[in-house]
Amino acid sequence: MLGVVGYADWIHPSQQEGVTAMQATNAAAPAVTTRRVDPTAACALCASRLVGLCAPLDAGLLGEVAQETARITLAPGTTIFLQGDAARHVISLVRGSARLVRVLPDGRRCAIGFRFAGELLGYTPERDYPFSAETLTDATICRIDRRRLVDLFRLHPVIEGRMLDLCARELSATQDHLLVLGRFSAEERVAAFLFSLVAAQQARGRSATQLDLPATRADLGDLLGLTLETVSRVLSAFRRRGLIVLHGATRIELLKPQAVAQLARGEGPRAGN
Amino acid sequence: MLGVVGYADWIHPSQQEGVTAMQATNAAAPAVTTRRVDPTAACALCASRLVGLCAPLDAGLLGEVAQETARITLAPGTTIFLQGDAARHVISLVRGSARLVRVLPDGRRCAIGFRFAGELLGYTPERDYPFSAETLTDATICRIDRRRLVDLFRLHPVIEGRMLDLCARELSATQDHLLVLGRFSAEERVAAFLFSLVAAQQARGRSATQLDLPATRADLGDLLGLTLETVSRVLSAFRRRGLIVLHGATRIELLKPQAVAQLARGEGPRAGN
DNA sequence: CGGGCTTTTGATATCCTTCAACTGTTGTGG
């Protein structure tokens, strides 16, 4: 009954062009979308050595890892993998953005988080993926067979150490999100999201006041535990208060980033009580 | 302004007997509460080899790890470490239960989660602990210096692999909690908590219908993003509907565990819409 | 037995959701 309308493009990947390649077995991967990466190129698992899995690797190891990977380009709104599917691959988002979503039996959706260029998705010790991953924009992903990655862990513990590091950081970010969903008001939640976008931009050396929302109001609602109407109302309120300017629906300019940051940290006016 | 009354016993550890030992440097740990563990004993980092860090270790490694650890007994309501403290130790909960809490500047509290015997807390790649940890019951913890643990990782990659496994599972559990806070009604949240207690009990081979709440209504509220009054009201409603029986305030008997489980999975009556 | 907590329950307030209508945008085909 809830927000499922309009998501017809998020149906199972087997019905979508381009993703069928992903679901194919490793052995028979079609040449169209999947190809071996040139080992002399930069690590295919990483868009940026800063945030990726292979930051601590030297050139030799990079080449070795690159040989194990396959690069795939995906259209916006494509399912990368589906909640409940066998977790055969670990994916690195080389370009573009994606989101991780859990769906309840009655259609309620909850976005675990958004992922941006350079980040990793789909690593799990369980048999199946515990959530679905969908591209938000045009995206290039790089995938490696999970068993091969585990083999690499044995050969090069430094990669496993790096994975532990990424996992622990993601855990910390998820705990932050827990606080947002557990104790923040609608305004604080939206501010926290905008603030996290700023942080993601800054980590990639891009503008921190011009934000391109990667998602619809409904997507933001799923991420923040709100309805799309509430997200819209909050953004309007921010605009009226002069905190932001909306250029179209997706481009947001922060006029008072500090005020937003303050709200995002839960230090808003209500703290003055 | 919110729920800080009554938590006077959770002040900074430097003022508390027994915890001062924890905060002392490794070199000068007092003999009273801290002692070297007999290397021939079972791994001190683990209460149960099933859930602990050392499950994959053979006897020789176990002894080696045990030499690096110190065991400490704590009273209920003791701060194990404080949000913002330097993350010097990784802690294994050998006996008892604890909770992890984040506090906002204005006093709002959010519990990240509860931890039970055999679970690990305080591992972070950051410099400081991102949350506080407090014992809920009488507890025995086992701690290891973080740098020594990292050294152990180098020597025995299998331990690092185990840590990655634990971290990934905790991440998954935290994502589950995200769904609870983002999209569950008050009744579903309480049911989800009861259900998680059942799971924790079963994992330790104990009764799955007699639950001992490890916390006050306020604590549960912090964990579930509710107020203590709402928690109380929901439990009363469950009692009136015959789902549970309350023996005193902390002992709960599940009369219809399946109904609770159904609510906890978000498959409650509301799904029938 | 008394004091301090915790819990329960009630009344009221508030924030957010729900439902609904309307507007704006984008892409497509005539």
Add this chain to the structure above:
DNA sequence: CCACAACAGTTGAAGGATATCAAAAGCCCG
């Protein structure tokens, strides 16, 4: 090039779920 359809966003009104405030009852421990 425009009309139209489909979808995203905005805004309003009403309702509901949970918070807040308040008071009483239960429980533990000295």
